[in-house]
Amino acid sequence: MSDAERWRELGQQLRVDSIRAAAVTSSGHPTSSMSAADLMAVLMSKYLHYDFDRPDDPRNDHLVFSKGHASPLLYSMYKAAGAIGDEELLTFRQFGSRLEGHPTPALPWVDVATGSLGQGLPYGVGIALAGKKLDRLPYRVWVLHGDSEMAEGSVWEAFEHASFYGLDNLTVILDVNRLGQRGETMHGWDLDSYANKARAFGWHAIEVDGHDVEAINRAYGEAAAQQGQPTVVVARTLKGKGVKEVEDKGGWHGKALDHPEESVAELGGERHIVVQVPKPEKGEPHTFDSTGPLQLPSWQRGDEVATRRAYGEALAALGSARGDVVALDGEVSNSTYAEIFAEAHPDRYFEMYIAEQQMLAAAVGLQVRDWVPFASTFAAFLTRAYDFIRMAAISRANIRLCGSHAGVSIGEDGPSQMALEDLAMMRAVHGSTVLYPSDPNQTARLVVEMADREGIVFMRTTRAATPVIYDAGDEFPIGGSRVLRQGDDVAIVAAGITLHESVKAADRLIAEGIDARVIDLYSVKPVDVETLRAAAEATGGRILTVEDHWSEGGIGDAVLEALSDDGELPPHVVRLAVREMPGSGKPAELLAAAGIDADHIAQAARALVGAAVPS
């Protein structure tokens, strides 16, 4: 058999197995798999360099199915590569199977979860950046991309960044099957419309018939040889290719075929081809040297320093001690202070410009190769990337995010720049960690802990300079808290800017004979239940929470949850938070207007001390 004949046969096998897999639960996307089967057959036979026995081999290529709904095709490729058996293939979409409806890293060969469209390429950009700039290995990143998902703006962020960074190790295989979920795409089979856009973004573009294996072979060869710019192979395909009942027909998106056995027969029946996927090229990943043991910056009591600045300084120090730490920022590094890292470690800093989705995705891509990314922007603008954060959790990614300029305390810039929902957003991410320091020494210690923490780790920093209240060298374990003032009349729970207001309030209350306990809840998730419970017991159940955040989903809710979930009797919790839309003004004016400054805290504490409490 010629190569071309073998590729065609493999393509048919991938179609047959996609149909068979979807038939098991009568669900899934066989037609979206069938359009790309020939494209993947050629890829895995000749171009993908991958050792399925060693998925962690740093020299492996990376294959990202941005059209994650074509998972039957991906799993059929795993079977053809000998990585899984036919029996496992037929567990597709069943409870307990690792062959989920959309690919996740529950499978060792999957780098990133997909299924939210328009994300695979931005992740691919991150992996390709790791290959070119950090690992400095010749591995390639291949992204199978749908045509419908080209409407997502995140795709164009990725096109722009891939070109800007000269990622010639990145190839997009665009499966233009013309049909989206509910009808035709904007551009149908107008391959030029895709190719011209890609070229305008600085890419090399090749148009092919996606069912002509020899043309596909030539296109991949051309892509692999391309220097200095990424390549997109724009392939005209037929959705449901090979089965007359569904081929190029509407109404068949996301549906198993009605007559799987007849369809398999129409494709020539089952095949049992096992492909020798090419092994990766030799090489060792580059590493960056440590300059020695960690030397964290430190600050003295009496100074006033913004936690955002401490973040930047600590991250730079961490980067000196650890060669695996990398940083990214969304064109605000002089505000988040990521610029301090960028100046110290330019080889490990990636400017992501104003493209928060690509920034998040790049962080996810970099950690695929075990780099330790820290990505920063204004906390308000992390909302732009929430879908990527959500998906990163499904990817079991380990990424660290820093959001600066939290809350109304930023002052004159006004509400568009104020993060007031970030704690709610980040707490509602599976397995996330949410940190909110109030002091630079504390910030620095927490930055160090973030590096080794699994999952999605978020730190919220403050714009304003605030007093140093802890000593350098103090420990701040994630999941802990600090009691700053002792007292048994009422407990005030706060973090960040409102912690300083709470201390001021407590100091005033003492003069009135009210002993307020002040708890620094720097670890908002996980939260220190024991300290909160002890405070509830000591104060007769009088707890006051104060936060520069909307009243939903933040510190108040974290405290309510903790004191509800522990099974003990619930205390009386009063929550101070931002409840009206702020405008511009001085920080102190806005804290007062929101009712979260020292005056309002003291007032609320007095009222709570006088209020009825659980007996």
Add this chain to the structure above:
Amino acid sequence: MSDAERWRELGQQLRVDSIRAAAVTSSGHPTSSMSAADLMAVLMSKYLHYDFDRPDDPRNDHLVFSKGHASPLLYSMYKAAGAIGDEELLTFRQFGSRLEGHPTPALPWVDVATGSLGQGLPYGVGIALAGKKLDRLPYRVWVLHGDSEMAEGSVWEAFEHASFYGLDNLTVILDVNRLGQRGETMHGWDLDSYANKARAFGWHAIEVDGHDVEAINRAYGEAAAQQGQPTVVVARTLKGKGVKEVEDKGGWHGKALDHPEESVAELGGERHIVVQVPKPEKGEPHTFDSTGPLQLPSWQRGDEVATRRAYGEALAALGSARGDVVALDGEVSNSTYAEIFAEAHPDRYFEMYIAEQQMLAAAVGLQVRDWVPFASTFAAFLTRAYDFIRMAAISRANIRLCGSHAGVSIGEDGPSQMALEDLAMMRAVHGSTVLYPSDPNQTARLVVEMADREGIVFMRTTRAATPVIYDAGDEFPIGGSRVLRQGDDVAIVAAGITLHESVKAADRLIAEGIDARVIDLYSVKPVDVETLRAAAEATGGRILTVEDHWSEGGIGDAVLEALSDDGELPPHVVRLAVREMPGSGKPAELLAAAGIDADHIAQAARALVGAAVPS
């Protein structure tokens, strides 16, 4: 004076006033204002048709400052138009002033809040769609756009949609001043890079010197005459133009000038030009006829119907009764059932393809002109547009969102398609309403109420068909709840899919002698505190919440907040929610695995009845 001379003088006045405004609080973005001053001087003198005395005139043009940080320029234009006085201009960024750091509709001439970059053009697309397809008036939409923000993917969603919909009433004025916040943009003064991309996306592009008022005049004339496609005027400008100390210099982003008086003198001093802004053209907005009184669909007990289908049917019925209702969907209308509206009212349906940011922004743009938009996609994918939702609240926009496919109960598709954070996300939006029906008749009533509700209104719908439990004609006021089973031993609070599981559990518990009250919390925000408090009192403080959502920020937290904030003694609340990452499987398997099915609810209720409670 010639036109050109007048325009140049006006440009200098706008610069001078931008510097003066920023000097008041020593904050703001005068240099970003100065680059675009000539572009705006020509626009307001000759091309912008706007009656500042009648900002609600439907025939007015619309000017969107996507680079919202150039607010000093915008407010200086208002002064030059005679809309505000010099005294008010000098309240810029002060507490209580409506001249906030970034523009908001606190000012009657501002349609949409900006300040999160890359949003102005997508909003402009929405307004231009209203003009062309709904109002059918000749008003134009002008968007002043920064070059840095071209990196945002949302911008390219907008470029694509504007071209697809042939929005020749839309002009982007791209202020290429080369310098971003922390350095040069990716493309510097490479005007071609922007123009070529725009052309590849189907736009007409004109390159000009942004300080040559005659060239600007010609470009605007060409843009206004363009038929069938939108136009971008790509203008080369100097940041800080006109003041040597800052002109085209790095390090001056977002800073007031050091020597405002000298800078004003360098620009020729204060001027007092008042511009006669052209008035809008005549015309009356188109309206769509009502076919008669509202005839809501209805369903009978004994049937099983998905709430997502009821949403689509009710929305179509509402659209028949009300000509102002319009719908948008993100290429999943056959899943959300927005397709029923699309088929009934094709003139008022906008297919937004897989571009959730543009979908949200289009909804905001349409409501600028008082249309009543409903936008739908999978609830999980609304995370893609969270920054737009956040900003829509700052815009004081009235939009209605429907998110389908909530929670693990969707089954085989797996976690990428499961909304598990949407309640947390949507509750943490200022002034939002969050609805979560469990029954089709209830869904239909709530759809009607959504239309007249102010602010950001979200409805969460369920994929699966569930039993009809309410009668057609039943009322479900926003802020209310329903008690489905009476009982004083324990109260189970749920909504959507878990409400049906709770009813099953309660029916089993009765046989064991446990009388469980079941509360349908269809209005998650605002929440029915009275009914919850009554349940707490009747049950001795035993409350069980159950939700197909992560354990943070959803129904459990809404209940905790309500019963904490009302000042009464807090009850004992046990929260059942999704706590582990789900996979694929049958809905019943996944509900069981998450511990939120009838078995687990009954088990938790039994434990709670036996547990210690507040005395």
